[in-house]
Every structure is written in structure tokens, then in C-alpha cells.
Amino acid sequence: MPDKQTVIFKNAPIIVGTFTVAGPKEKKGVFGDYFHLTLDNDLFGEKTFEKAECKMMETAIARAIEDAGKKDGDIDLLLGGDLLNQTVSSSFSARKFVIPYVGVYGACSTMAEELALAACLISGGSHKTIACATGSHFSSAERQYRFPLELGNQRPPTSQWTTTGTACAILEDGTNKKGVKITSATFGKVVDFGVIDVNNMGAAMAPAAFDSLKAHLANTHTSPDDYDLILTGDLGKMGQEILIDLCERDGIKLHKNYCDCGQMLFTNKQNTFMGASGCGCSAIILNSIIYDRLKSGKYKKVLYMATGALLSLVTSQQGESIPGIAHIVCLENC
């Protein structure tokens, strides 16, 4: 019997539509051709970066609903979350829709958190169709967490680059339907190994990723080899290596089927050091190329594990360590 951390869905919900919006740097990155809409200017015709992030979110939600062949009124619930204080991008974009809204916060783990929550609600029978939206914007995050954009400082070699991108997935009751389904989910525990360096998020989040992965594999009686792809959120180059090390010490072998979205999103030439981060990072990869490959049958079973660093500017300035979290959903084409 799996413990309470993992939920295995008897009537697994199905993903019926997705949409991704990505910024100019992401467009030039590895997956530039796969995103549904890419921007040439990260202001997206708006006056401020916050407004641009909000508009990107609105676009992702509206177009995902369209992609699912639905209307606003067909969606029972909108789950939204982002990085800005009081999750304004999500709630502000929810103003545009006549859909009941619930805001969630899981830092960069938001997409997996929302998918897992939505799957529980649908499978439990209280809701039929749920939209899950999240995103981040480099410029709005940078000014909230770090320095002004035009300040001539250097980034440390362990730093990551916040993704400019938003994504939305529409989930529906999957009874008697075939397609990409969420068959199980593991809600992560908050794990803190005492890392205080805000420029080293990968190291702060890797233990949480390990903790959730170990629990998920044990509770579902699977091994890494049972999946076509194991995808972590934004551990970055170093965090990815740490996770592989931590797993190996525990006898879990992560092979070539393991990838990290943060490590993959940008090319080496784009000078992002450890890679990408942010809610948008894994969300835009999952909802574009990964979803397409699952849908086409190229992948049968993908373990999506988004990681989040649950810090704020105030806690880090007060010298607190960085708690990490990782939520897992298992996506299967069945």
C-alpha cells in the first residue's frame, strides 16, 4: 500500500490541451521551435515587465482553453501560481476569465503541484475540467529578488537564469478516453539541508528532489528504468549532478533517461552558467515538446518532477537557509 504521500489515480485525468508562451532568449534556446508562441520583445507590448508577465499568462490560459476545444464556461476551476509577491501575475490574469480561481504557490515546482492537485480534484469527482497555469519572467523576477537590470555586476558561476515563459494545461476527466493521463502523483515534503547561498538553488533543491523521487519509486514499486524519461524542473547543471550522486548513494541509478529542464533550456553559448530556473522553465518544456512526444506515443511514461526553492528575499537577507520541495506527477500515454 502506498503511503499518504503518493496518490495513484483509479480514474486518471487526461490532458486535453496545452499552450506555451516563451520569451526571446528562450526562443534562441534549445527548444525555441517547439513553443507555441515566442516573443521577440519581453515587454510583449506592455509598459512594465509585471504587466507583460500577466499578459503572457492570460495568453497561455486563453489559447490552452482554445486548444482543448473549449470555452471559458466549460472550465470548472483555474489553478494559477507564479513567483511575484502575492502571486499577482496569476490572480491578475484570472480577472480576464469567468472561471473560479485558486492561487497556489510552490515556487518553481508550481506546474507539478497544480497538475497533482488538479488530478486529485478531478479523480475525486468534485471537478470535471481544470486549467493549470504558471509562468515566470526574467525581468520581473530579477527586480524582485536581485538587482536592477542595468546594474553592471557579475553573476556567480552557480547562478541560474529565470525563464521568461508561461504555460497552461487543461485537464479533464479521463474516463473511457485515450491520451496523456496523470496516473500517479507524489506531493513533496519540505526538505532543508542548510544551504544558504541564494545563488546556489540547485544545491538547495536537490535533496528535496531526491526525497520525493525515492518516495515515489517506493510507493509505486517502480525503478528509474520503468520510465522513458525522468524530468526534473530546474535543478540546473550542478543540482542535476547532486541528485544523481544522492540517488547513487542510495542505490537508485539515474541513467540517460534522466534530464533536467533547467540544464536543457538554454544553449551553452547563452551564458546562463548553471542553466534556467523559474516556474516557467519546466512548465514550458513539459507543455510543449514533452506533451507532444507523449501524445505521439514517442514517450509512453514520463516522470515529471518540478522542484522549488521556498525562500523569499526577506528570509535570505535574515540569513535563513533555503527549504526545497519537489512534487511529482507521472504522465502516461494510455
Add this chain to the structure above:
Amino acid sequence: MDAKAREKGYLKYVDSKTPQTKMWPTLFYAFLVGGIICVIGEGLGDIAKLIWPTLAEQSISAITSAGLVFLASFLTGIGVYDKIGAFAGAGSIVPITGFSNSIASPAIEFKNEGFIFGMAAKMFVVAGPVIVNGLASAFVIGIIYFIFGI
């Protein structure tokens, strides 16, 4: 106890994995760009001396500083100084141009939040600590100077 020991072990492991900044290239670029900025400053001073030959040395250095501050603010405004900074590090932070950039960049950044609580309030968010610590250490040195009368 066990959790503490585990944490300590993990942090030690992370330290061993963390890539360090490459010292020699960083130093080289810092000195190169810092040097170029100083040469530009010297050039500005020389030009000022040519235009106003009777001006006192102190006024010449004031004109030089003002010229460099203007130049750095301008480059910040057109989005070039941050790229120089990413390359040069301390080379473009330590000279007066870095100070200019540290005030101009938040001024640009926070203008959307209004003139008073945005731009004016946030203008010294980076330079503020430099001024405070500069003044505080000046006081300490001044007191030492006063007591020992050197």
C-alpha cells in the same frame, strides 16, 4: 544530532562541487577595463586643460569626474554598461563610473512605481550602503587622525 551531521556533510560535499570564479582571467579583464576607464578619465582631464588652461587642478578633476559620471549614466541608459560590467566585474564597479551606474540603474528600474516612492526612494538602493559605509569609515579614520595627530 544526526540531522546536523548530515547537513554538515552535505554542505561540505556541495562546497567541493561548487565551481569557483576563475581568478586570473577575472583579474585580467578587471584591470584591463578599469585601466581603460582611467585612461578615458585622464584624456577628459587633458582635454579640459586644453580648453581652459587657467583652471585650477581641483576644478579639472571635478570636470573629469562629472564627465565620467555622465558617460556611465548614458551607457546605463542605453543598456550597455551592464554588459561591460558582466565582462569586467570590479574593473567597471570600482571607478566612479560604477557608482554612477549603481544610481542610474535603479532610477531607470523603478520609474514605473512613480517618481517619489519609485525612482526617488529606490535610487540609492545599491549606492546607499556604499555611502553609509564610506562615511562611517571616514569618521573612524578621522577620529584616529584626531587622537594621534599624525
